[in-house]
Amino acid sequence: MPNNIKFVKESKSKFLTTKEYHGYGQILKISDDGIEKHIVVKPKDPVFGITIKFLxxxxxxxxxxxVSIDETAIMLKNLEEAKTFCREFYERRDEFVQDAI
Incomplete structure (x- = not known):
């Protein structure tokens, strides 16, 4: 099983704990407010990065x-990395969701 999505940091406030992971050009934030978990994924590259919604x-x-036609190779590479990110996330989903507690 791949292990390229790495834990980066944890932030705690009075009501919210957020863990941040990086991998495959994505920034994954899993926040726990004690009732439910909120998952947000954003690309590291704000220009050519692929945003993943509804993970x-x-x-x-x-x-x-x-993107312009000259930059499609960069965008396609980022799209493949986003797909790989999703695969690894689902293979390790329990680990990420449990770790967010």
């Missing part, structure tokens, strides 16, 4: 940036 549902959707 927690098991049916993620990718938001692809507008």
């Amino acid at each position: 927690e549902t098991g049916h993620p959707q990718f938001s692809i940036p507008d």
